[in-house]
Structure formats: structure tokens, C-alpha cells
Amino acid sequence: MNSKRLTSLKYKITLAFYIILGMAIVNGIIAILLSQKLKTEIEQLVNSEAVKVTTALQLAKNSERLQIITTELNHYDTEEQRLTLLKELTTQWEYLLKDTKVLFSLETTPNTHQALNRTIDTQLYFQQQLPLLDTLTDSALQAKLQAQNIQANLAGMSSAFSDEIQAQLNLTHEHFHLLLEQKNLDGISDNLNQHQALSAYFHQGEHLFALLEEVKNSQNIVEINRLQREAMRLLIQMEEIVASMHTSDSIYLEWLSQIKQNMAGNDNLFELSRNALKSTQIANAHFGFQAKAAQEIATFTQELVDHAEEEIKIAGTNLKSDSTSFVILIFCGGILYCFFIWLTSWHFMAKGIIKPVIATRDAMNAIANEKLDTQMPTTDNLELQQMVSSLETLKTYAAQVKTMAETDGLTGCYNRRYLDNQILKELSYANDHNMPLSIVMFDLDNFKEFNDQYGHVNGDQCLRQIVNAAKSILQRPTDILARYGGEEFMLLLPSSHIEDAYKIAERLRETVIDLHIIHQGSSHSGIVTISLGVACWQPPESFDVNKLISHVDEALYRAKLAGRNRTEVFIDAR
Structure with missing residues (x-):
């Protein structure tokens, strides 16, 4: 039974009518109200877009200015310039953030809204980097100034060193001539050694000052490290020269001590140059990132400007001419929507009423044509459910009648009427699919004498035992056992060759013998036996049911003539 709540058809139709009418009225009112509201929103949209364009243009202008500032910050020379540029950079980021937030509040498109939100996050991030940039640029400037001071100091030392050592070389030269006049050979040898050491000291020092001068023009840390290694090597060589001079001066x-302090002491020339270069490179990288971000913001805002200008142009052109038409279209759309609702409701009624009626009709036709496995339709309509319930009762009666018409009341197997229909179908199927069809006909030997001797009640019991034995050896659902008439039965074996049918017949004959049903009038050990005939139809034989039955009947007749309790196969002598 259907578990749904049953409702009368009249009630359903009336309810659907009132629902459709109510929805039509409500939809018309809503359409008119929406048209007025949309008109107001269009006017507000135009005003909003105008503000959006102005703000976006200002944002693009500030982005361009920010790019210029970041470029100038790569080339500042004084602390005053650095502070001025950083202050202006901070101001420009504040302007960008303010304008972007205004655009964020005006924008309604989800994608653009998300893009503006990401832009705000980017601006906040780079604003947070400004203290780091201040520190980096300050560190670079301080290190650069200290390195310049050391370079200036070294430049003064280089001039003094050159003058001093040159004077010492002149003195040793004059002393050499004096010793030469005195013919003091030991003095001359010492003087020459002293002059050579002093000359080497002078040349190494000149080379060292030249390397230190190159540091201020170095643009990478690897070059500074190389210069530091070369300078330390020269310094060590100069120390070795001084150690070999054997002078108390x-x-x-x-x-050497003054030069070494500038090369290897705290805040030495090389360390300061590296720090200035590192800080400058990091700061320049951050400035590059900020310039790139400003460029992306400028590009994005230009797209916003173009988009907003196009929207304003379209809205301004169409606003006056479309406002009245839009109201009419909304109203017509409401009418169409109501019509759609009506169609939907009609579909609902067709599905809930008409289709179940048609399904009920089809089920009645199917039951009339003996298709008893037909599913009954389901419905929530009271009247239709009553019809389905009555149809279920008729289906049950039809199934009982069909069973009685097709089944043998005594043995429970199929009767002759069913057999005649089925053998025709199976033979037609075998002919269409080029497959064999075998039949086995058997009857009880001397069954009349059995009835006369033991009575009809025992005879009926014997028939039922034989039928049960035959059913037990049939393994395929397509195999059919039917009572052909009296004590004669037939096995219908689709898709079975003559050899397979013969094996089944022999198995049945042996199974009946194993029952040991006593029959004193039998000439075979005093028990009930059966005789069987087997025939087979296979292509390309002619399609003839009567001929096939006559063949199996002839085979059964031969089995009886041959002494019963045996199986004979019909073989066409042609």
C-alpha cells in the first residue's frame, strides 16, 4: 500500500488554481517595485562611478610619483636628501592606501573587490617595510661616509708616505756617494742593501695605496674581498721588508701600523665598504619591489578607470531611454513568470494525475495480456489509489487463474496446454538462433495394471513420485516438464543436442528404478519402470512442431516394443 497521504483530485486542482493566482498577483507587485528600485540604483551607480573614476585617476598619479621617488632613492648623496625622499615615500603610500580604500568601498564587482583587497594588503605590507628601508639607507649612508673618511685619511697618508720615503731614498743616495769617495766598502755594501730594501718598501707601499684607492670604486663584494686579500699580502711583504732593514728608525x-689599522681594525675600510654595499643592494632591491608594486597598482587603476568610464558612458546613454522600457519589461517578465508557474503546475498535475491514470490503464492492459509481473503504479490521489487497489485484487485473481490454466492439478507440473504453447516458442527461438531443441517423452510401463491392482489413489501417488524424480534431474531453469496426457510426460530441453537429451533420459530412467515402487505385474524386478523416447530438432530441418512430436512418439513406441524400461532415440533414416 502507498504510505503517502491520499488527497482528493478536486481538492488538488482547486488548491493549485489559488496558488497560481496568488503567485501571479504577488509577482506583478514585486516586478513594479523592483523596476522603481532598479531605476534608483542605476542613478546611484552613475554617481558612484564618477567618484570611482576621479579616485582611480588620483591613485594612478600617486603611483607614478611613487615610482619616481623610489628611483631617486637609489642615487641620494646626503642625509638631508635621504630623509626628504623617505618622508615623501611614506606620504605617497598613505595617499595610495587612502584612495584604494575609497575604491574598495565603492566597488561591488566580486572579482574587482577581491583585487582591491589584495592591493590594500600589498600597500600595507610595503608601508610596514618603510622603517626597514630607513634603517638600511641610514646604515648604507653611514658606512659610506665612514669609508670616505678612511679613504681621505689614506689619501693624506699616501702623499706623506711618498714624500717621506722619497726623502729617505735621497739621503741614502747622497750617503752612498760620500761612502764611495771615502772608499768605505763595508759602508757601501750596507748602504746598497738599505737602499734596495727602502726602494722595495716604497714600491710595495705605492701599490698598496693604489689597491686601497680602488676599493671606493668597487661595486660588488667579491671584488672588495679580492682587494682585501691583495692589500693584506702587500702589507705582510712590507712588514717583512722592515724586519730585514736592521734599522732602529x-x-x-x-x-705600517697606521695603514694596518685602516685595513684590519674595527670598522676598517673593507668592512665598511662591504656593509655600505650590502645595505645599498638590499635597500635598492626593496625600492625595486616598491617601484614594481607601484607600477602594478598604476596598471590596475588604469584598468579600473577604463572600465568605469565605459560603464558611465553606457549608463548615461541608456538611462533615460531605458527606464520606461525597463518597467514594461519587468512587468512582462512577471506575466511570463506567472505563465511559467502555470505550466509548471500543469506539469505537476500531469505527473500527479494524468500519468498515474495512463500507468493504471497500461497495467490493466498488461494484466489482461497475462503479464502478471507488471508493477502497479503509485499515486497519492485518493480516487486513483482506490483503482490501483482494485487492480491489485484483479491481478491476484488473474495469477491464480493463470496457474490453474497452466498447471496439472494432480502432479503439479505443467499441463498440455502450456506445453503446446511453450514448445512452439522454443522451436521458433531455436530456428531463429540456429540452435538445437531436444524433447523426451516417457510413460509408465504397465500403468493400467498398476491402477487395477493397487487402486487409483496409489496410482496418483506413483505419478507424483515420478514427477518429483523428473524435476530433481532438471538443472536448468529453461528445461520444462509437462504432463502430456494420462501417464505420458514430456521433457522440453532447449539448446540441448541429442546426446545430452539421451543422457538426461537415461538418468531419469535410473532414478525411477532407484525409487523401488513395487509393481508385482511388472516384468522388471517387480518395480515400476518407465520407457522413454528422445528426438531432436536442429537446423536446417523444416520448422514443424507436429513432426517433432511424431518423431519422439515413434521413439517411445520403439522403446515399448523393445521390451520397455529403456530409452530409444529417433534417428532419421534419410
Whole structure:
């Protein structure tokens, strides 16, 4: 039974009518109200877009200015310039953030809204980087100034060093001539050694100052490291030269000490140059990132400007001419929507009423044509459900009648009427699909004498036992056992060759013998036996049911003539 709540058809139709009418009225009112509201929103949209364009243009202008500032910050020279540019950079980021937030509040498109939100996050991020940039640029400037001071100091030392060592070389030269006049050979040898060491000291020092001068023009850390290694090597060589001079004059050691302090001491020339270069490179990278971000913002805002200008142009052109038409279209759309609702409701009624009626009719026709496996339609209509319930009762009666018409009341197997219909169908199927069809006909030997001797009740019991034995050996659902008449039965074996049918017949004969049904009038060990005939139809034989039955009947007749309790196969002598 259908578990749904049953409703009368009249009630359903009336309810559907009132629902459609109510929805039509409500939809018309809503359409008119929406048209007025949309008109107001269009006017507001135009005003909003105008503000949006102005703000976007200002944002693009500030983005361009920010790019210029970041470029100038790569080439500042004084602390005053650096502070001025950083202050202006901070101001420009504040302007960008303010304008972007205004655009964010005006924008309604989801994609653009998300893009503006990402732009705001980018601006906040780069604003947060400004203190770091201040620190980096300050560190670079301080290191650069300290390195310049050291370079200036070294430049003064280089001039003094050159003058001093040159004077010492002149003195040793004059002393050499004096010793030469005195013919003091030991003095001359010492003087020559002293002059050579001093000359080497002078040349190494000139080379060292030249390397230190190159540091201020170095643009990468690898080059600075190379210069530092070369300078330290020269310094060590100069120390070795001083150690070999064997002089008590400490001026040479003082020169080396002053140079070494600028090369290897705290905040030495190389360390300061590296720090200035690192800080400058990092700051320049951040400035590059900020310039790139400003360029992206400028490009994005230009797209916003173009989009907003196009929207304003379209809205301004169409606003006056479309406002009245839009109201009419909305109203017509409401009418069409109501018509759509009506169609939907009609579909609902067709599905809930007409289709179940048609399904009920089809089920009645199917039951009339003996298709008893037909599913009954389901419905929530009271009247139709009553019809379905009555149809279910008729279906049950039809099934009982069909069973009685096709089944043998005594043995429970199929009767002759069913057999005649089925053998015709199976033979037609075999002919269409080029397959064999075998039949086995058997009857009980001397069954009349059995009835006369033991009575009809025992005879009926014997028939039922034989039928049960035959059913037990049939393994395929397509195999059919039917009572042909009296004590004669037939097995219908589709898709079976003559050999397979013969094996089944023999198995049935042996199964009946194993029942040991006593029959004193039998000539075979005093038990009930059966005789069987087997025939087979296979292509390309002619399609003839009667001929096939006559063949199996002839085979059964031969089995009886041959002494019963045996199986004979019909073989066409042609």
C-alpha cells in the first residue's frame, strides 16, 4: 500500500488554481517595485562611478610619483636628501592606501573587490617595510661616509708616505756617494742593501695605496674581498721588508701600523665598504619591489578607470531611454513568470494525475495480456489509489487463474496446454538462433495394471513420485516438464543436442528404478519402470512442431516394443 497521504483530485486542482493566482498577483507587485528600485540604483551607480573614476585617476598619479621617488632613492648623496625622499615615500603610500580604500568601498564587482583587497594588503605590507628601508639607507649612508673618511685619511697618508720615503731614498743616495769617495766598502755594501730594501718598501707601499684607492670604486663584494686579500699580502711583504732593514728608525713601523689599522681594525675600510654595499643592494632591491608594486597598482587603476568610464558612458546613454522600457519589461517578465508557474503546475498535475491514470490503464492492459509481473503504479490521489487497489485484487485473481490454466492439478507440473504453447516458442527461438531443441517423452510401463491392482489413489501417488524424480534431474531453469496426457510426460530441453537429451533420459530412467515402487505385474524386478523416447530438432530441418512430436512418439513406441524400461532415440533414416 502507498504510505503517502491520499488527497482528493478536486481538492488538488482547486488548491493549485489559488496558488497560481496568488503567485501571479504577488509577482506583478514585486516586478513594479523592483523596476522603481532598479531605476534608483542605476542613478546611484552613475554617481558612484564618477567618484570611482576621479579616485582611480588620483591613485594612478600617486603611483607614478611613487615610482619616481623610489628611483631617486637609489642615487641620494646626503642625509638631508635621504630623509626628504623617505618622508615623501611614506606620504605617497598613505595617499595610495587612502584612495584604494575609497575604491574598495565603492566597488561591488566580486572579482574587482577581491583585487582591491589584495592591493590594500600589498600597500600595507610595503608601508610596514618603510622603517626597514630607513634603517638600511641610514646604515648604507653611514658606512659610506665612514669609508670616505678612511679613504681621505689614506689619501693624506699616501702623499706623506711618498714624500717621506722619497726623502729617505735621497739621503741614502747622497750617503752612498760620500761612502764611495771615502772608499768605505763595508759602508757601501750596507748602504746598497738599505737602499734596495727602502726602494722595495716604497714600491710595495705605492701599490698598496693604489689597491686601497680602488676599493671606493668597487661595486660588488667579491671584488672588495679580492682587494682585501691583495692589500693584506702587500702589507705582510712590507712588514717583512722592515724586519730585514736592521734599522732602529721606527718610522717605517709606524707607517705600517697606521695603514694596518685602516685595513684590519674595527670598522676598517673593507668592512665598511662591504656593509655600505650590502645595505645599498638590499635597500635598492626593496625600492625595486616598491617601484614594481607601484607600477602594478598604476596598471590596475588604469584598468579600473577604463572600465568605469565605459560603464558611465553606457549608463548615461541608456538611462533615460531605458527606464520606461525597463518597467514594461519587468512587468512582462512577471506575466511570463506567472505563465511559467502555470505550466509548471500543469506539469505537476500531469505527473500527479494524468500519468498515474495512463500507468493504471497500461497495467490493466498488461494484466489482461497475462503479464502478471507488471508493477502497479503509485499515486497519492485518493480516487486513483482506490483503482490501483482494485487492480491489485484483479491481478491476484488473474495469477491464480493463470496457474490453474497452466498447471496439472494432480502432479503439479505443467499441463498440455502450456506445453503446446511453450514448445512452439522454443522451436521458433531455436530456428531463429540456429540452435538445437531436444524433447523426451516417457510413460509408465504397465500403468493400467498398476491402477487395477493397487487402486487409483496409489496410482496418483506413483505419478507424483515420478514427477518429483523428473524435476530433481532438471538443472536448468529453461528445461520444462509437462504432463502430456494420462501417464505420458514430456521433457522440453532447449539448446540441448541429442546426446545430452539421451543422457538426461537415461538418468531419469535410473532414478525411477532407484525409487523401488513395487509393481508385482511388472516384468522388471517387480518395480515400476518407465520407457522413454528422445528426438531432436536442429537446423536446417523444416520448422514443424507436429513432426517433432511424431518423431519422439515413434521413439517411445520403439522403446515399448523393445521390451520397455529403456530409452530409444529417433534417428532419421534419410
